[in-house]
Amino acid sequence: MSTLLPTLAAAAPVAAGWSVHSVWLRRQLHRARRDPLTGLPTRAAFERQAARLVARRPAVVLVIDLDGFKHLNDHHGHSAGDAVLRGTASALAELTDTLADRRGAVVARLGGDEFAAALPLPDPVAVPWLLRGLHDCLCAPLWRDGHTVSVGASIGACLTADLPAPGLSLALRRADEAMYTAKRGGGGWYVADGPAPTRSTANGRRAGRRGTHHHSAVPGGEAS
The missing domain is CATH 1.20.5 (Single alpha-helices involved in coiled-coils or other helix-helix interfaces)
Structure with a gap:
């Protein structure tokens, strides 16, 4: 002792x-595992969590790209761009809070002005309501240094229930195709129509096929 x-x-x-x-x-x-600017999970952390979600239950996978972001940075400075990125992150975080009863929802900043989300959503009827509300929120003007700044948004969605087998990789690819289709139409949202074959485009994106499309003019400049 x-x-x-x-x-x-x-x-x-x-x-x-x-x-x-x-x-x-x-x-x-x-x-x-977190993006230092927005506080959202990074791509790697998102893919781990989202893969578990889509393997367990029906979900909607989103890819979001901001339109006019380069124009915003060029004309208002990177601090304004950072404010918009943080505002986008807040809107996506509020989206998961709205769906708090559906555990497993995850959002992330993939890089630059591109974001992603995976949300448990077994009823496809709710998808247009979800995308319309998210798009309106992302395009809302922000007050910055005595004036308002805004960007547009192109949102691509893929319902995992439409895929031959649940898998995040295919869902992200189809959502990315749908996002680019929305962007080519001037912004808005577009739902992928099943696991269609992909076609390469001149700028490296993949062209989507017909889906539910809501067109919206791009505020704040040309699409990036």
């Missing part, structure tokens, strides 16, 4: 140091 207390006392700082180090490591891992 006489040697136990000194031994414990000597070990206490080491144990405390390891505890602090473990907390630091957890924080570093958490930061690595």
Whole structure:
């Protein structure tokens, strides 16, 4: 007993140091999985969570690209662009809050002005309502340094129930095709029509096929 207390006392700082180090490591891992500007998960973290979601239950996978973002940066500066990106992240976070009763929803910033979401949504009737509301929210003007700034948005959606087998890779590809179809039409939203073959386009995107389309003019400049 006489040697136990000194031994414990000597070990206490080491144990405390390891505890602090473990907390630091957890924080570093958490930061690595989050986009530093928007706080949303990065692509890798999104793909892990979204893959689990679409494997378990019907879902809608979205790819979102902001229209006129380059125009905004060129004319109002990168600080305005950053504000729009944070506003987009907030809108997507509110979307998951709205669907809080459907566990597993995840949104992410894929990079640049491109975002993605995977949402449990077993009833396809709700998809147009969801996309219309999201598009309106993303295109709403922001007050910045005494004036308003805004961008448009092109949203592509894929219902995993329409795919031959649940899988995130195909769902993202079809949502990406649908997003580009919406962008070519001037913005808005477009729902992919099943697992159609893809065609390459001149700028590397893939052209989508017919789906539910809501056209909206692009505020804030030309599509990026």
